[in-house]
Amino acid sequence: MTDTPGWASPSSSEPPRDGTRPPADAPAAVPGPSAPPQAAPAWGAQYGQPNRGTQPPGQGPYGWESARSPRPGVIPLRPLSIGELLDGAVTTVRRNWRTALTLSLGIAVVDQAGAFVAKLLVNGRTGASTQLLTLLATMPLSLLLDALAVALLTIVVSRAVLGRPVTAGDAWRDARPRLLQLLGLTVLTTLMSVGVVLLGFTPLIGYTAGGSDTPGTAALLFLVGVLTVPVGLWLLIRYSMAAPALMLEKQGVVTALSRSRRLARGSWWRILGIVLLSRVLAGIVGVTLAIPFRFLGLVLGLGSMDRLGDTAHESVGMMVLTALAGIIASALTTPFLAAVGVLVYIDQRIRREALDIELARAAGLPEQGGTGWSGHADQTTARH
Numbered sequence: 001m002t003d004t005p006g007w008a009s010p011s012s013s014e015p016p017r018d019g020t021r022p023p024a025d026a027p028a029a030v031p032g033p034s035a036p037p038q039a040a041p042a043w044g045a046q047y048g049q050p051n052r053g054t055q056p057p058g059q060g061p062y063g064w065e066s067a068r069s070p071r072p073g074v075i076p077l078r079p080l081s082i083g084e085l086l087d088g089a090v091t092t093v094r095r096n097w098r099t100a101l102t103l104s105l106g107i108a109v110v111d112q113a114g115a116f117v118a119k120l121l122v123n124g125r126t127g128a129s130t131q132l133l134t135l136l137a138t139m140p141l142s143l144l145l146d147a148l149a150v151a152l153l154t155i156v157v158s159r160a161v162l163g164r165p166v167t168a169g170d171a172w173r174d175a176r177p178r179l180l181q182l183l184g185l186t187v188l189t190t191l192m193s194v195g196v197v198l199l200g201f202t203p204l205i206g207y208t209a210g211g212s213d214t215p216g217t218a219a220l221l222f223l224v225g226v227l228t229v230p231v232g233l234w235l236l237i238r239y240s241m242a243a244p245a246l247m248l249e250k251q252g253v254v255t256a257l258s259r260s261r262r263l264a265r266g267s268w269w270r271i272l273g274i275v276l277l278s279r280v281l282a283g284i285v286g287v288t289l290a291i292p293f294r295f296l297g298l299v300l301g302l303g304s305m306d307r308l309g310d311t312a313h314e315s316v317g318m319m320v321l322t323a324l325a326g327i328i329a330s331a332l333t334t335p336f337l338a339a340v341g342v343l344v345y346i347d348q349r350i351r352r353e354a355l356d357i358e359l360a361r362a363a364g365l366p367e368q369g370g371t372g373w374s375g376h377a378d379q380t381t382a383r384h
Contacts, residue, residue, distance in 0.1 A: 069356075072363035073163035077356035080347045082274055089278070089339035092160040093332075100335035102168045103152045107145050108330035112323040114141040119319060143190060147183040151175035153338035154247045160339075161346060162363045178247055185246055185253045193236040200228025237272050238264050244345035263348040271344055278340040282333035286325075289332075293325040294318075 069076040074095065075088040093100050118137040152171045159166040204221035239260045246256035264271055302317035349355035 070360050070363070070365045072360070072365060073159075073161045075161060075343065075346070077350070077359050079351050080343070082277070085274060085340065085343050085347060086278065086281075088343050089336050092157050092339040092343075093335045096156055096160055096166060099156055099166055099168050099171065100153065101331055103156070103171065104149065104334040105327070105331040107149050108327045108334065111138075111142060111145050111330065112326045114138050115326070116319060116323045120316070143186055144183060147179065147186040149334050150186070150243050150338055150341070151179055151182050151247060153335055154244055154342050156335070157339045157342040158248055161343075161359065175247065178250070181253055182243060182246055185242055185256060188253065188257075189236070189239050189242060192239070193232040195232075196235065197225070197228050197232040200231075201225035233272075234268070237268055237275065240264070240271060240275065240341065241345040241348065244342045248342075248345075263345065263352065267348060267351075271348075274340065274344055278337055282337055285333055286329040289329045290322070290325045293321040297321045 069078040071077065074091040075084060080088065115134065115138050118134045122133050122137070152168075152175050155171040155174045156166050159170075201222075204218065204225050207218065207221055239257055241263050242253075242256040242260035245251055245259040245263075246253065249256070249259065251259060297315075297318045300317065302315045302321065346355065346359075
């Protein structure tokens with residue numbers, strides 16, 4: 001093992017839970033240059049004295065099975081239900097609120113400032129194209145900030161799983177060496193998913209821009225574009241775990257994409273459901289926070305009811321209130337969404353590669369007689 005905060009590879013773990021050995025191109029136990037083996041586990045050596053607190057038998061929040069599973073941090077070390085996964089994300093933000101909010105608030109301020117400037121420059125001058133031009137103008141900054149948020153918050157979540165405290169400085173120090181690679185990965189996955197959809201709608205855009213207005217042809221081209229949306233969504237979910245793999249396994253961009261593809265195999269619909277549910281919850285929070293600010297703008301005379309949904313001709317005061325609402329919403333939802341993404345990755349590795357055993361060792365927990373996953377009791381017995 002190494003003293004970096006990486007994650008153990010499948011080859012260093014016990015037999016995988018699904019009974020199949022990971023492929024030969026799975027990452028090595030110590031990605032990159034080899035290092036001499038050490039007696040202490042990776043995370044135990046990196047993060048100081050282990051947190052040995054576990055839930056006593058019979059007091060687990062999810063029944064008797066969870067009481068049998070070690071829980072050094074925000075999740076029990078066993079395959080997670082959707083409720084446990086979302087609860088783990090919320091618990092991560094709640095236990096590390098100072099670090100999480102400090103990081104996400106700074107990123108949200110820069111993001112909303114960029115969006116505000118872009119909207120101010122094109123506001124009311126481009127008609128119906130205002131929203132699209134604002135999105136395109138802010139996309140490079142958004143991609144950079146998304147990569148930064150994922151990098152920093154992945155470190156926070158990985159520590160929270162083991163019950164380790166983490167500061168913003170710790171997160172920055174651990175994430176900084178991987179930022180450029182993660183930025184490249186973010187751009188690549190965005191181009192793969194969003195690019196496919198844009199390519200599908202290109203014929204319609206070209207046809208409309210040429211001045212043609214035949215309804216039948218336009219409808220057919222629109223249908224062609226719509227058919228590319230499921231393809232873009234499929235690619236987005238398939239490679240949704242590449243960023244945690246890159247950050248925690250110290251892999252390259254191509255290897256991280258391959259890791260995500262293998263981990264998502266056979267679980268695409270489940271991952272899609274978790275991602276959609278988390279996005280819906282985050283969207284509800286965002287809308288709930290935006291309503292009071294919009295209402296305040298109406299009370300102050302910064303807008304009117306007949307233009308309540310018209311963002312192309314907002315007053316500067318209303319744009320300021322909207323940006324404030326966006327900052328607050330992003331500061332609260334960005335850590336939650338990042339935590340969900342990392343925990344999905346952890347859950348898939350627990351299910352396929354018995355990562356829970358390695359995490360228990362890294363947390364300094366004693367060997368467990370069972371993992372609480374009754375469906376694999378025979379494999380648990382074989383491990384010991």
